[in-house]
Amino acid sequence: MLLTRKAEFSASHVCANPALSLEENRVLYGVNANPGGHGHNFVLEVTIEGDPDPVTGMVFDLRELKEIINHEVVDPMDHRSLNCEVAPFTAATGNVVPTTENLAIEIWKRLQPRIQSPHARLHNIRLFETADLYVDYRGEAF
Amino acid sequence: MRLTRRYHFAASHRLNTDALSPQENARLYGKCNNPYGHGHDYLLDITVEGTPDASGQIVNREALDWIVQAQVLERVDHRNLNVDVPALAGCVATTENLAFAVESMLHERWTLPARLARVRISETARNTFELETK
Numbered sequence: 001m002l003l004t005r006k007a008e009f010s011a012s013h014v015c016a017n018p019a020l021s022l023e024e025n026r027v028l029y030g031v032n033a034n035p036g037g038h039g040h041n042f043v044l045e046v047t048i049e050g051d052p053d054p055v056t057g058m059v060f061d062l063r064e065l066k067e068i069i070n071h072e073v074v075d076p077m078d079h080r081s082l083n084c085e086v087a088p089f090t091a092a093t094g095n096v097v098p099t100t101e102n103l104a105i106e107i108w109k110r111l112q113p114r115i116q117s118p119h120a121r122l123h124n125i126r127l128f129e130t131a132d133l134y135v136d137y138r139g140e141a142f
Numbered sequence: 143m144r145l146t147r148r149y150h151f152a153a154s155h156r157l158n159t160d161a162l163s164p165q166e167n168a169r170l171y172g173k174c175n176n177p178y179g180h181g182h183d184y185l186l187d188i189t190v191e192g193t194p195d196a197s198g199q200i201v202n203r204e205a206l207d208w209i210v211q212a213q214v215l216e217r218v219d220h221r222n223l224n225v226d227v228p229a230l231a232g233c234v235a236t237t238e239n240l241a242f243a244v245e246s247m248l249h250e251r252w253t254l255p256a257r258l259a260r261v262r263i264s265e266t267a268r269n270t271f272e273l274e275t276k
Contacts, residue, residue: 028197030204099198132148142193
């Protein structure tokens with residue numbers, strides 16, 4: 001059985017590799033490379049797969065899931081600059097380019113260790129950058 | 143990892159097959175068999191699957207948009223699917239057949255490193271057709 005919890009956060013980002021010129025970054029990222037940055041109302045859908053606990057009848061405690069998502073994602077990212085304030089996207093933490101793909105991978109890394117129970121595990125991260133673009137990540141190794 | 147991008151187009155069509163009589167077509171397709179046709183604001187969701195490259199993207203958005211624009215949207219947007227779309231010639235202009243046509247139009251010039259994984263078309267907010275592609 002799949003269970004999905006939704007959350008929203010608004011954040012700004014610039015998609016650009018500091019080792020490349022503005023022109024090179026514009027080829028890779030289009031307007032997302034504009035140096036002043038821009039923002040999105042990101043929508044996050046966290047899907048857990050599991051069987052209902054025989055005692056509680058729940059796959060995962062939704063109140064606990066809400067707290068985990070708030071603590072790991074919404075609190076550190078909402079109304080923030082991903083490039084300036086959120087690891088691993090800052091200069092001090094690796095300068096990973098905050099594409100929607102990389103942000104979904106980072107959210108998976110933050111949530112996956114916290115969603116552990118005998119009955120359930122993290123199944124999918126769906127991250128909407130806009131209503132017209134989203135990525136799905138299931139923890140594949142690259 | 144998968145990335146899904148949504149596009150919009152408006153088109154008209156009429157559901158009718160020469161294999162059936164006018165009465166049978168009317169019974170089978172109902173209002174969709176109206177001889178003058180009708181139209182929809184379609185939603186087209188294109189899903190690609192792959193591994194992020196050094197840029198942190200599984201697909202370059204502008205490259206994907208360009209292929210979808212050139213191969214699909216320019217051929218179907220503000221068109222009559224029954225007469226303007228060669229990929230649907232000989233087919234009933236159902237959204238099922240349109241999904242297969244979109245798949246083949248995209249594969250004609252698919253030069254992206256990510257694989258085309260899914261074509262999903264919503265004819266209205268109530269009817270959605272989804273094709274996992276090979």
